[in-house]
Structures are given as structure tokens and as C-alpha cells.
Amino acid sequence: AQSVSQHNHHVILSEAASLELGCNYSYGGTVNLFWYVQYPGQHLQLLLKYFSGDPLVKGIKGFEAEFIKSKFSFNLRKPSVQWSDTAEYFCAVNTFGDDKIIFGKGTRLHILP
Amino acid sequence: GAVVSQHPSWVICKSGTSVKIECRSLDFQATTMFWYRQFPKQSLMLMATSNEGSKATYEQGVEKDKFLINHASLTLSTLTVTSAHPEDSSFYICSARKGARRLAGELYNEQFFGPGTRLTVL
Numbered sequence: 461a462q463s464v465s466q467h468n469h470h471v472i473l474s475e476a477a478s479l480e481l482g483c484n485y486s487y488g489g490t491v492n493l494f495w496y497v498q499y500p501g502q503h504l505q506l507l508l509k510y511f512s513g514d515p516l517v518k519g520i521k522g523f524e525a526e527f528i529k530s531k532f533s534f535n536l537r538k539p540s541v542q543w544s545d546t547a548e549y550f551c552a553v554n555t556f557g558d559d560k561i562i563f564g565k566g567t568r569l570h571i572l573p
Numbered sequence: 574g575a576v577v578s579q580h581p582s583w584v585i586c587k588s589g590t591s592v593k594i595e596c597r598s599l600d601f602q603a604t605t606m607f608w609y610r611q612f613p614k615q616s617l618m619l620m621a622t623s624n625e626g627s628k629a630t631y632e633q634g635v636e637k638d639k640f641l642i643n644h645a646s647l648t649l650s651t652l653t654v655t656s657a658h659p660e661d662s663s664f665y666i667c668s669a670r671k672g673a674r675r676l677a678g679e680l681y682n683e684q685f686f687g688p689g690t691r692l693t694v695l
Contacts (some may be wrong), residue, residue: 503688565616
């Protein structure tokens with residue numbers, strides 16, 4: 461069965477620091493990959509997605525992620541974080557021909573002002 | 574846009590009662606909807622996949638008689654927690670798939686999430 465691992469459970473950064481959140485998945489076939497964000501008290505929102513083409517995907521609010529097939533990774537990056545980026549971030553994978561999206565355990569990001 | 578709503582947003586009930594949660598896709602038709610459960614400070618756990626007009630597919634370990642799912646129309650799915658107990662207290666989130674489409678030979682699947690329903694069973 462496919463699974464998603466997020467390496468960092470809790471990350472604390474200062475404003476303007478660079479961010480990289482790790483995500484690895486286990487599945488050998490074709491995948492769709494997602495990063496979702498959940499701001500405090502709000503519902504899940506899609507940050508970005510990859511389904512084919514350029515492995516470097518740009519999303520909303522200055523986030524980007526790179527799909528490295530050989531490493532089964534889809535790490536999320538942002539060059540300079542803001543206090544408003546404080547939220548929980550979920551990496552998720554959907555495999556070809558399957559309806560289900562499998563979520564990682566999430567990374568809680570806390571930005572210090 | 575693709576908006577998904579849930580009702581109620583929160584509910585408190587007594588142990589032994591049943592609670593119904595509605596999930597609606599407001600501006601699109603969703604042949605498939607999904608129900609998740611999120612425990613505090615944890616990830617979303619998929620409970621079941623609901624296809625319009627057919628029986629839901631439950632994930633391993635999820636009691637189908639406990640969590641009744643009905644997907645009667647292309648814009649509405651309901652989750653009924655029957656004979657609720659305190660351990661059923663959780664945050665229940667639904668999502669709706671706008672529709673898979675074939676693009677460059679790949680199936681694309683994006684789900685849109687509702688705001689969630691917080692259930693507290695006393």
C-alpha cells in the first residue's frame with residue numbers, strides 16, 4: 461500500500477528564513493502529488509499539485525515543490541517565510557487509477573515574528 | 574471555483590444518539606466524495622469513498638454500520654454517526670472530486686475539501 465512520510469513534525473523558523481519541508485512517498489507507479497495547507501481554524505487548501513510535466517511546481521503564496529522521481533520525493537520550499545505562513549502542511553499522494561488521496565502526518569510550521 | 578460546504582460546522586450530542594453530517598458541492602457535480610477523520614494534531618485518515626448512486630467503500634478498520642454514508646445526488650453526501658460514543662468525538666472532513674480528466678495520458682485527480690464538522694459526544 462502506498463504511504464507518505466513527512467520528516468519534520470514541527471518546524472520553528474524566524475521570518476525571512478528559508479523553508480524546506482520533506483516529503484517522501486512509497487509507490488513505484490505513476491502518482492499525483494499535492495501539498496495542502498491548513499491555517500489555524502480554517503479548512504484544508506491546496507497549495508500546489510504535480511501530475512505531469514515540469515517537476516518543479518509553483519504554487520500559491522510563493523511556495524514551490526520539486527518532484528524527484530528517483531528519490532520518491534516531493535519537498536516543499538519557500539525562500540523567505542512570513543509570519544502568516546504559520547500553519548500545518550500536509551503532503552499527499554494519489555496513485556494512477558485510484559480515487560484515494562493518502563495524506564502524510566503533517567508538519568506544523570511556526571514562524572516567529 | 575470549487576466550493577464544498579459541510580453542515581453543521583459543529584455539533585454536540587449525547588452518547589447513544591445519531592448525528593448526520595452533510596457535505597455539499599456548491600458549484601460543481603461530484604461523482605465521488607470522500608470522508609476523512611482528523612484527530613487532534615494528527616493527519617487526515619480516510620474513512621470511506623462515496624460514489625453517487627452506489628454503496629460507499631470503507632477503509633479497513635472503519636465500521637460501516639457505525640458510519641453510514643449516503644451519496645444520493647451529485648452534490649450531496651451524508652455521513653451518519655450512529656449510536657455515537659465519546660470516542661467518536663473528532664473532526665470530520667469531507668472532500669469532493671471535481672472529476673478526473675485525462676491530460677497527456679495521465680489521470681488527474683483533485684479533491685476540494687469542506688471546512689469540517691467538529692463532533693463532540695458527551
